[in-house]
Amino acid sequence: MNELNNNRFDHCHECIISIEDVSFYYENKTPVIQNLNFKIFERDFVGLIGSNGAGKSTLLKMLVGLIKPVSGNIRLFDQPISEFRDWDRIGYVPQKNAMNPFFPATVKEIVLSGLYGKKKMFKRLTKRELEKCDDSLQALGIEKLAHRRIGNLSGGQQQRAFLARALINNPDLLILDEPMVGIDAETQESFFHMIQHMHKQHNITFLMVSHDVDMMYSYLGHEAIHTSGKLKFYVKHSHDLEDCVETDLTHSLKGFIKGEALKI
Amino acid sequence: MDLDIFLFPFFQKTLFVGFLIGIVAPLIGVFIVLRRLSMIGDALSHVSIAGVALGFIIEVYPLALGIVFALIASFAIEKLRKAYPSYAELSIAIIMSGGIAFASVLFTSGKGFNINVQDYLFGSIVALNTADIWIVFAVTLIVITFVVISYKELFLVTLDEDAASVSGLSTRLYNILITTLTALVISVVIKIVGALLVSALITIPVACSLVVGKSFRHTMWMAIIFSEIAMMGGLIIAGIWNFAPGGTVVLLSIALLMLSFLFSRKKSL
Numbered sequence A: 001m002n003e004l005n006n007n008r009f010d011h012c013h014e015c016i017i018s019i020e021d022v023s024f025y026y027e028n029k030t031p032v033i034q035n036l037n038f039k040i041f042e043r044d045f046v047g048l049i050g051s052n053g054a055g056k057s058t059l060l061k062m063l064v065g066l067i068k069p070v071s072g073n074i075r076l077f078d079q080p081i082s083e084f085r086d087w088d089r090i091g092y093v094p095q096k097n098a099m100n101p102f103f104p105a106t107v108k109e110i111v112l113s114g115l116y117g118k119k120k121m122f123k124r125l126t127k128r129e130l131e132k133c134d135d136s137l138q139a140l141g142i143e144k145l146a147h148r149r150i151g152n153l154s155g156g157q158q159q160r161a162f163l164a165r166a167l168i169n170n171p172d173l174l175i176l177d178e179p180m181v182g183i184d185a186e187t188q189e190s191f192f193h194m195i196q197h198m199h200k201q202h203n204i205t206f207l208m209v210s211h212d213v214d215m216m217y218s219y220l221g222h223e224a225i226h227t228s229g230k231l232k233f234y235v236k237h238s239h240d241l242e243d244c245v246e247t248d249l250t251h252s253l254k255g256f257i258k259g260e261a262l263k264i
Numbered sequence B: 001m002d003l004d005i006f007l008f009p010f011f012q013k014t015l016f017v018g019f020l021i022g023i024v025a026p027l028i029g030v031f032i033v034l035r036r037l038s039m040i041g042d043a044l045s046h047v048s049i050a051g052v053a054l055g056f057i058i059e060v061y062p063l064a065l066g067i068v069f070a071l072i073a074s075f076a077i078e079k080l081r082k083a084y085p086s087y088a089e090l091s092i093a094i095i096m097s098g099g100i101a102f103a104s105v106l107f108t109s110g111k112g113f114n115i116n117v118q119d120y121l122f123g124s125i126v127a128l129n130t131a132d133i134w135i136v137f138a139v140t141l142i143v144i145t146f147v148v149i150s151y152k153e154l155f156l157v158t159l160d161e162d163a164a165s166v167s168g169l170s171t172r173l174y175n176i177l178i179t180t181l182t183a184l185v186i187s188v189v190i191k192i193v194g195a196l197l198v199s200a201l202i203t204i205p206v207a208c209s210l211v212v213g214k215s216f217r218h219t220m221w222m223a224i225i226f227s228e229i230a231m232m233g234g235l236i237i238a239g240i241w242n243f244a245p246g247g248t249v250v251l252l253s254i255a256l257l258m259l260s261f262l263f264s265r266k267k268s269l
């Protein structure tokens, strides 16, 4: 199974994430992740399922460089993670944002902050980038909340703001840690449709943690492609993209979401 | 009541310096408060005062030595916070009491008796000399430039450290920059408001603005406005009635804080 996964598309797709013999433990030394090998290729949708404390969030934090593996290597877009610089290619939404609820920022300020980073240091935002912010807000149906303070919004609305922030760079890879927690059932459904659309029609690779097994099974099938400890990986690969006229992610989503009537 | 005070050049100097401090204290304060580092202001000021005392005794420009002490303390705090994350508050408390302990020994030893301790604990509006004014001016320029140039990065680091490091920013570097600038600001503010009340000047106007701020940018502007009202009002009142300036400014800003709570209550009802 292991071998199978790791050699799946070596011939035709870029390897987006390569986890090579990675182990990790926190200070108390109880192993959280042990000798994990897994590859995620372009156009994969990887669902990561596992019980509480299985190490899902830990793995995701390692993949975005917040913590370092104790042993083993991680490669992103075919570069060792220590040399990787194109962080704007990755959109990351951490599990329940541990943000200070009194932080005085507006939704718009938070979404724009997705553009900030090393590459934008000392540079002003362009008009194009400001437009992209509006597009991201519209994509998630929260344009009316743009000027509200984040702390005054419901949990689901806040979660959308963080998703909009992850989308603003038009990332090639989205890493989502339980993105639908606190979002009502109806919105979850259209959100999942939106994600599927991004996957099937926009060449976006996904790594998503979710406890919503039914929704994951329905898209990814019941067969885990790889198991390691309590972590289970489910994969759907869309080799041939269906046509979508728009190339810009947020633009096309706007039209899509309108049809899906994503309500606030 | 003594309105002639406005005619004295020393008081005009004090108002000018107060105006500059009124800008930088909340400007750096926004980041200190939102990163939950309010205690750092207190710790740095208590250490800085030891430097000032030492400066008097060994006859080195006291403000400069105060700045050096505050900078060393800010690095020590950063190191301790990193090394023992779960004891961050404890280490800050220890540095703070260490500073004031050292200062008290210096103040009461030999030459130390000549220092007007009260001025340094509670502030004074007559204590400024030309060098002080230039230093405050320089610190103001540095802080404003830093915040204007790094606004985006400061925002992200303050909002979400994880997101900041994922996008390639060194949160460590910004932590150090913020505490260093805080040390600078605090050392220069001590002269006017006194070591005991410095951190109030950095935090209370920010607390006011957090209540009324509509966005991050708006919050920053409001913090400066609140701070200037308290600073100018407080210095003038203190000058006219001969009160301790630090206490007057801080009391006024607490009054503003209550008003802003009342105001926001009314709005939300």
Ligand SMILES: Nc1ncnc2c1ncn2[C@@H]1O[C@H](COP(=O)(O)OP(=O)(O)OP(=O)(O)O)[C@@H](O)[C@H]1O
Binding pocket: A026, A027, A028, A032, A050, A051, A052, A053, A054, A055, A056, A057, A058, A059, A095
């Ligand atoms: N900062 C930390 N320090 C020490 N141990 C930690 C830390 N974070 C997580 N752990 C431990 O590591 C293990 C894995 O945690 P992790 O957050 O990765 O689980 P998870 O699979 O995301 O669970 P959940 O479904 O609850 O989100 C748990 O046993 C947890 O207690």
Ligand SMILES: [Mg+2]
Binding pocket: A056, A057, A058, A095, A177
């Ligand atoms: Mg988790």
Ligand SMILES: [Zn+2]
Binding pocket: A009, A012, A013, A043, A237, A238, A239, A240
């Ligand atoms: Zn393929």
Ligand SMILES: [Zn+2]
Binding pocket: A197, A201, A202, A244, A245, A246, A252, A253, A256
């Ligand atoms: Zn599309």
